[in-house]
Amino acid sequence: MEIDKAIRESDDRRLKTKYDNSIYVIRRALALYSIEEVAFSFNGGKDSTVLLHLLRAGYFLHQAEQIHSNGDLKDREFTFPIRTIYFERSSAFPEIKSFTYETASIYGLQLDTICLDFKSGLEALLEAKPIRAIFLGVRIGDPTAVGQEQFSPSSPGWPSFMRVNPILDWSYRDVWAFLLTCKVPYCSLYDQGYTSIGSIHDTVPNALLCINDSNNNKEKFKPAYLLTDGRLERAGRRKKYTPVSGRFPAVSNGLRNVDVHENGMLTASIIAVGDEILFGSIENQLGPSLCRKLSSIGWTVSQIAVVRNDIDSVAEEVERRKSANNLVFIYGGLGPLHSDVTVAGVAKAFGVRLAPDEELEEYLRHLIGDKCTGDRKEMAQLPEGISELLHHEKLPVPLVFIYGGLGPLHSDVTVAGVAKAFGVRLAPDEELEEYLRHLIGDKCTGNRKEMAQLPEGISELLHHEKLPVPLIKCQNVIILTATNVTELDRQWDCLIELTRSSDLIILAEPFVSKHLRTTLSDVETAQPLSKLCLEFPDLYIGCYRESRYGPLVITVKGKDQARVKAATESLCNKFNPGAFYEIK
Numbered sequence: 001m002e003i004d005k006a007i008r009e010s011d012d013r014r015l016k017t018k019y020d021n022s023i024y025v026i027r028r029a030l031a032l033y034s035i036e037e038v039a040f041s042f043n044g045g046k047d048s049t050v051l052l053h054l055l056r057a058g059y060f061l062h063q064a065e066q067i068h069s070n071g072d073l074k075d076r077e078f079t080f081p082i083r084t085i086y087f088e089r090s091s092a093f094p095e096i097k098s099f100t101y102e103t104a105s106i107y108g109l110q111l112d113t114i115c116l117d118f119k120s121g122l123e124a125l126l127e128a129k130p131i132r133a134i135f136l137g138v139r140i141g142d143p144t145a146v147g148q149e150q151f152s153p154s155s156p157g158w159p160s161f162m163r164v165n166p167i168l169d170w171s172y173r174d175v176w177a178f179l180l181t182c183k184v185p186y187c188s189l190y191d192q193g194y195t196s197i198g199s200i201h202d203t204v205p206n207a208l209l210c211i212n213d214s215n216n217n218k219e220k221f222k223p224a225y226l227l228t229d230g231r232l233e234r235a236g237r238r239k240k241y242t243p244v245s246g247r248f249p250a251v252s253n254g255l256r257n258v259d260v261h262e263n264g265m266l267t268a269s270i271i272a273v274g275d276e277i278l279f280g281s282i283e284n285q286l287g288p289s290l291c292r293k294l295s296s297i298g299w300t301v302s303q304i305a306v307v308r309n310d311i312d313s314v315a316e317e318v319e320r321r322k323s324a325n326n327l328v329f330i331y332g333g334l335g336p337l338h339s340d341v342t343v344a345g346v347a348k349a350f351g352v353r354l355a356p357d358e359e360l361e362e363y364l365r366h367l368i369g370d371k372c373t374g375d376r377k378e379m380a381q382l383p384e385g386i387s388e389l390l391h392h393e394k395l396p397v398p399l400v401f402i403y404g405g406l407g408p409l410h411s412d413v414t415v416a417g418v419a420k421a422f423g424v425r426l427a428p429d430e431e432l433e434e435y436l437r438h439l440i441g442d443k444c445t446g447n448r449k450e451m452a453q454l455p456e457g458i459s460e461l462l463h464h465e466k467l468p469v470p471l472i473k474c475q476n477v478i479i480l481t482a483t484n485v486t487e488l489d490r491q492w493d494c495l496i497e498l499t500r501s502s503d504l505i506i507l508a509e510p511f512v513s514k515h516l517r518t519t520l521s522d523v524e525t526a527q528p529l530s531k532l533c534l535e536f537p538d539l540y541i542g543c544y545r546e547s548r549y550g551p552l553v554i555t556v557k558g559k560d561q562a563r564v565k566a567a568t569e570s571l572c573n574k575f576n577p578g579a580f581y582e583i584k
């Protein structure tokens with residue numbers, strides 16, 4: 001098969017992995033459902049074009065296996081029997097319509113054109129045909145992908161079928177790598193700067209691909225595959241799509257949209273995650289250091305909180321802080337350990353699930369290598385809520401009464417089939433995983449994949465050449481990976497450098513402050529200080545003692561140097577000369 005050959009001959013390892021995983025999902029689906037029970041939802045878009053070729057390759061391999069021809073099946077003997085459904089809309093681009101029909105004719109697709117809306121169309125289709133599973137070209141990052149897995153039952157209120165999403169974890173870059181490597185035709189709109197296609201009413205070419213042609217004053221656009229940052233894929237989609245994805249930069253860099261606090265101050269909150277800090281075993285050194293850094297760029301820190309390594313504690317704190325502050329910084333609890341719950345806590349605070357992020361995984365692959373493949377975890381899944389393990393000391397792995405088709409291969413579908421028969425999903429089973437750990441060892445812990453999960457739809461990676469792994473930003477929450485002050489210094493410098501090119505953190509006017517020291521008692525200073533606060537409501541006026549009966553230090557802080565000076569003079573004038581002296 002041409003596609004399989006093109007991928008095998010390519011030296012793009014990442015693409016090979018994506019391809020293999022998708023083919024695995026397709027073959028699994030074809031093993032679970034008969035050919036009459038599956039359908040392919042095709043609309044001429046780039047994602048469904050990728051899926052078409054994957055399905056053809058997957059079906060070819062499936063059929064070759066079925067007829068034991070050891071792959072001898074020739075391309076020319078090959079027909080593609082999977083029913084293909086196309087919801088035609090009057091608002092679709094003519095180029096999309098014509099590409100869909102041309103493609104159907106080139107590849108001999110059995111195209112069912114449906115002119116109803118999705119839901120009614122599916123209801124009618126499922127009534128007329130025995131379809132139980134539909135392949136879709138949905139990818140993580142699509143607004144409709146939220147909450148979906150590779151196999152996801154249709155939503156409540158929709159007719160009942162299984163949504164199969166073989167390219168759920170493909171990135172924009174993967175899609176183009178595939179289409180270009182396999183040299184397959186795609187809709188001409190993508191060569192005119194369209195990067196994701198909705199209807200004629202909501203889609204324009206992506207402005208990020210615009211080349212200004214000064215000669216004839218006309219806008220020209222580069223082809224879609226030249227868009228380097230896939231997160232900007234939907235920048236040409238208007239209305240409906242614009243505000244949905246947190247990954248869309250107009251929103252994710254949205255600090256400018258966040259209301260500045262009542263007094264014109266930008267406020268940040270700091271959350272440290274660490275049982276050890278609460279036990280008193282280690283000090284929270286990053287908090288004070290971060291306060292100084294934020295203060296140096298004119299920000300006010302409203303709170304430093306320390307929370308336990310516990311998802312709910314993190315989630316509660318983040319939820320409370322994110323709406324009350326322009327930015328929240330969180331650190332600690334990051335990594336593969338059981339106590340590393342920060343990212344999950346942030347996801348929970350935003351009410352989204354954790355989803356695999358390939359870009360982050362790619363960074364982690366460079367950092368921690370290829371050791372972890374996660375097979376064991378995949379095998380350790382059982383039908384949820386109905387499974388019981390039957391232990392016996394003579395059995396290395398406990399029994400579940402059924403045999404054959406058990407293991408990590410694509411043809412090992414028995415457990416999934418049982419789950420399906422009971423209408424429940426497969427869920428990880430820790431007990432079984434423990435047995436498998438003893439049996440097949442610890443080589444495959446899937447740590448890297450686990451660490452490469454991010455809150456879905458709201459995460460953005462902040463790259464900087466000086467950082468081995470990018471920082472993570474979930475809307476207005478920045479996750480710092482620093483574990484000591486030196487690492488924090490480096491990460492902070494990178495954040496500030498990124499800010500200069502992309503408005504990440506607003507650099508506010510810096511504070512001006514004066515510190516006055518006095519040996520006057522606090523009883524003597526209390527009233528004049530209260531009056532001073534009323535006179536200068538725009539300034540921060542605070543005091544602290546160096547010891548219970550020792551000198552008092554008064555701080556006057558604000559953004560206007562003249563006001564700070566006036567306030568300190570006013571205070572000094574209320575007392576005898578020499579009662580206060582300024583300290584640094």
Ligand SMILES: Cc1cc2nc3c(=O)[nH]c(=O)nc-3n(C[C@H](O)[C@H](O)[C@H](O)COP(=O)(O)O)c2cc1C
Binds near residue numbers: 134198
């Ligand atoms: C075959 C198929 C199955 C779908 N199943 C669901 C579903 O189960 N739940 C749901 O909310 N939307 C479902 N949708 C709708 C899509 O999630 C989504 O609304 C649509 O693709 C967005 O496209 P639009 O912007 O053109 O409306 C389905 C769409 C298709 C084509």
Ligand SMILES: Nc1ncnc2c1ncn2[C@@H]1O[C@H](COP(=O)(O)OP(=O)(O)OP(=O)(O)O)[C@@H](O)[C@H]1O
Binds near residue numbers: 085088
């Ligand atoms: N009108 C439609 N008819 C059939 N399937 C559709 C239709 N609209 C969406 N789909 C299904 O939903 C998937 C996701 O749609 P989406 O618009 O995100 O991707 P695409 O159209 O393939 O590519 P692009 O992101 O470039 O528009 C499609 O791949 C297809 O499987």
Ligand SMILES: [Mg+2]
Binds near residue numbers: 045196197198
């Ligand atoms: Mg589309």
